[in-house]
Amino acid sequence: MNRIFTIPNLLSLIRILLIPVFVTLFFQDETVWAAVVLIVSGLTDTLDGYIARHFHMITNLGKILDPIADKLTQAVVAFCLCVRIPAVIPLFILLVLKEGIMFFAGIWVLRRTGKPFGAYWWGKVSTTIYYIAITILVLFGHDLPSLCVYLLVWVPFAALLFSLIMYCRIYLRISHEEDVTP
Numbered sequence: 001m002n003r004i005f006t007i008p009n010l011l012s013l014i015r016i017l018l019i020p021v022f023v024t025l026f027f028q029d030e031t032v033w034a035a036v037v038l039i040v041s042g043l044t045d046t047l048d049g050y051i052a053r054h055f056h057m058i059t060n061l062g063k064i065l066d067p068i069a070d071k072l073t074q075a076v077v078a079f080c081l082c083v084r085i086p087a088v089i090p091l092f093i094l095l096v097l098k099e100g101i102m103f104f105a106g107i108w109v110l111r112r113t114g115k116p117f118g119a120y121w122w123g124k125v126s127t128t129i130y131y132i133a134i135t136i137l138v139l140f141g142h143d144l145p146s147l148c149v150y151l152l153v154w155v156p157f158a159a160l161l162f163s164l165i166m167y168c169r170i171y172l173r174i175s176h177e178e179d180v181t182p
Helices: 009-029 032-055 060-084 086-113 121-140 146-176
Strands: none
Touching: 009 032, 009 060, 032 121, 060 086, 060 121, 060 146, 086 146, 121 146
């Protein structure tokens, strides 16, 4: 549990190191390469979780590093898109709001129950929808009709909002009892 140099931790670190690469490529109008970096980041996220679980490489550092890499990547990509496509601003705001609530509620749950709070299916689905939408926006954002841009903003917005509501329901249950079965 206290190991540092594991394959999943190195993959999380690679994801963090890919963030400035993405930003540089994105603002140099190398959108295809920026999207490739984003896809590689997403694949390493999937791979690090698989390796950690299946090869018993779950570490305390990984429990911290993996979500940091995820949230930093999501926020930076959304922020970059906001600069170019102002319609993305509501999605960025909701993302920051959701993750802030999740962060503080996660600390509260840990203090109250002594157990870390894990992800549920709706969180994974909303993250997948988010990544698909932002990858399309990175690749084609300026060339898409307004309706497509709005769909690529509001569909993940709805998924993130649904996820936030579902997590808040669990937080409310925890505030009344210890059982957190969804």
